[in-house]
Amino acid sequence: MRANSARILAHLPKGTRLLAVVKAGGYGHGAVPVARAALDGGATSLAVATLEEAHALGGLVSPDRVLVMGGLTPAQAPPAAEGGWSIGVSSRELATALGVADHKVPVHLKIDTGMGRFGCAPAEALQLARLIDQSPGLELAGTWTHFASSESNDAMTKAQFALFTQTVAAFDVDPGLRHACNSMGAHNHPDFALDAVRCGISVYGCEWPGTVPALSLRSVVTHVKTVEAGATVGYGATWKAPGKRRVATVAIGYADGVFRARSNRGDVLVRGRRAPLIGTVSMDAITLDVTDVPGVEVGDVATLIGRDADQVITAEEVAEWSNTISYEVLTSIGQRVERRYAG
Numbered sequence: 044m045r046a047n048s049a050r051i052l053a054h055l056p057k058g059t060r061l062l063a064v065v066k067a068g069g070y071g072h073g074a075v076p077v078a079r080a081a082l083d084g085g086a087t088s089l090a091v092a093t094l095e096e097a098h099a100l101g102g103l104v105s106p107d108r109v110l111v112m113g114g115l116t117p118a119q120a121p122p123a124a125e126g127g128w129s130i131g132v133s134s135r136e137l138a139t140a141l142g143v144a145d146h147k148v149p150v151h152l153k154i155d156t157g158m159g160r161f162g163c164a165p166a167e168a169l170q171l172a173r174l175i176d177q178s179p180g181l182e183l184a185g186t187w188t189h190f191a192s193s194e195s196n197d198a199m200t201k202a203q204f205a206l207f208t209q210t211v212a213a214f215d216v217d218p219g220l221r222h223a224c225n226s227m228g229a230h231n232h233p234d235f236a237l238d239a240v241r242c243g244i245s246v247y248g249c250e251w252p253g254t255v256p257a258l259s260l261r262s263v264v265t266h267v268k269t270v271e272a273g274a275t276v277g278y279g280a281t282w283k284a285p286g287k288r289r290v291a292t293v294a295i296g297y298a299d300g301v302f303r304a305r306s307n308r309g310d311v312l313v314r315g316r317r318a319p320l321i322g323t324v325s326m327d328a329i330t331l332d333v334t335d336v337p338g339v340e341v342g343d344v345a346t347l348i349g350r351d352a353d354q355v356i357t358a359e360e361v362a363e364w365s366n367t368i369s370y371e372v373l374t375s376i377g378q379r380v381e382r383r384y385a386g
Contacts, residue, residue: 044077045386047246047254048084055229059236061085062110062222064243065100066092071300071373072247072258073382078103080257080386081246090241094119097128107149107184112241114161124148129184133161135171142180150175151185151219154210156203158191165210176216185220186211187241193228194250200228204235226251249358249369256357259349260300260376264313264341266292267333276330277322282307289334291318293345296327300376301347302365305329309364311345314338315352348372 052061063081065074078089078100089104091097092113100109106127115123115130120140123130129149132138141148152172155162163171168186175183188207193200204223211218221237226245228235230252245251247258267289270276274284293311297303303324310317311331318331318339333339344351348358358369365372 044080044246044248044257045084047248047251047257048081048086050254051229051240051242051245051251052085055233055236055240060087060220060239062088062090062239062241063246064090064112064241066090066096066112066243067374070243070247070370071376073384074099075103076382076384077247077257086246088239090243094122094126094128097126110151110185110241120144124180131161131187132171132175133163135174138171138175138178138181142175142178144180146180147182148180149182149184151187152183154186154188154207156188156206156210157199158189158203160189162188165206168210169213169215172214172216172218183216183219185222185239186214186218187220187222190223190225190228193225193231197231200232200235204232208237244370244373247373249373256349258358258373260295260347260380261349262293262295262299262345262347264291264339264343264345265294265328267339267341275322277306278325279323282322282330288332289336289339290321291331291333291339291343291345293329293331294327295345295347295380296325296329298326298377299380300372301329302367302375304365304367305361309361310356311347312349312351312354312356313343313345315354317354317356 063086065078069077088108090110097109097111110129112131117136117140124144132150133153153162154168175181190200222239224240226242229240248254248256270284272286276282306323313336316336318333321332322330358372361372362369
């Protein structure tokens with residue numbers, strides 16, 4: 044985490060700030076430990092989605108250096124203001140509700156340039172910025188947008204950036220910290236960094252070339268047996284032994300983040316070799332064909348993400364087998380999976 048944060052900053056113009064995104068339990072890694080590591084690596088602020096996530100980071104940085112990015116309702120304004128965090132604002136209604144606090148609430152005005160989820164229309168941004176600037180209870184601490192396809196659509200990313208910068212350039216009030224780039228935006232367009240970037244997946248060592256995965260996911264073999272040709276394994280009998288095979292059961296399943304889409308797809312590492320996942324993924328167990336892995340026995344480590352000897356399985360590879368993206372692979376790791384931290 045520390046090295047990845049430093050590598051990202053080295054890729055950007057000098058002076059650019061890094062907001063490390065640690066929402067969803069630090070993308071499944073554990074929010075507080077990874078937040079500490081990202082700060083050690085040079086991140087100056089943290090970003091989350093909910094007030095509860097912001098509260099959990101208490102004491103790591105001053106509250107105003109935690110940005111709550113998720114959509115809030117006006118009814119949530121009192122606890123949002125009380126926490127002292129920076130609050131993402133997309134509407135006049137939320138800004139007004141936050142502005143009644145008896146102290147200044149730092150807000151980051153979000154402008155929708157094409158993502159279509161949150162954010163005010165560019166045509167409304169100036170008036171909303173003025174409202175925030177003139178409110179005794181608000182401080183316009185930042186202005187931001189979010190790229191919709193920075194990993195795949197360069198033309199759209201450039202158009203969004205142009206719209207954002209043109210909109211902010213028309214402000215007659217200080218926009219505060221300007222930030223637009225997510226991980227792939229920062230990687231592909233360091234010239235779009237502005238004052239800060241918000242990086243999530245890349246801080247965890249995924250999707251950004253040259254970063255190192257921060258997480259390994261391992262379990263243990265709990266049962267080994269030999270089956271004859273024609274024997275079936277798992278719910279629905281979706282796998283049938285083509286001949287005499289050795290089958291190992293591993294204590295991890297879809298309750299722990301191994302998607303059912305992995306049924307009969309992809310590999311797991313055992314004793315430094317790849318073993319195919321066979322049969323349907325159960326809630327608490329998966330099964331592997333370890334015929335070509337000599338000596339497998341109960342207690343052996345099974346690596347679902349990470350390195351074993353010369354073999355490596357990445358979250359991106361797991362995502363391909365699961366018909367999803369690395370973000371979901373990481374954030375779906377269940378709470379009963381014990382987190383152990385090193386370094």
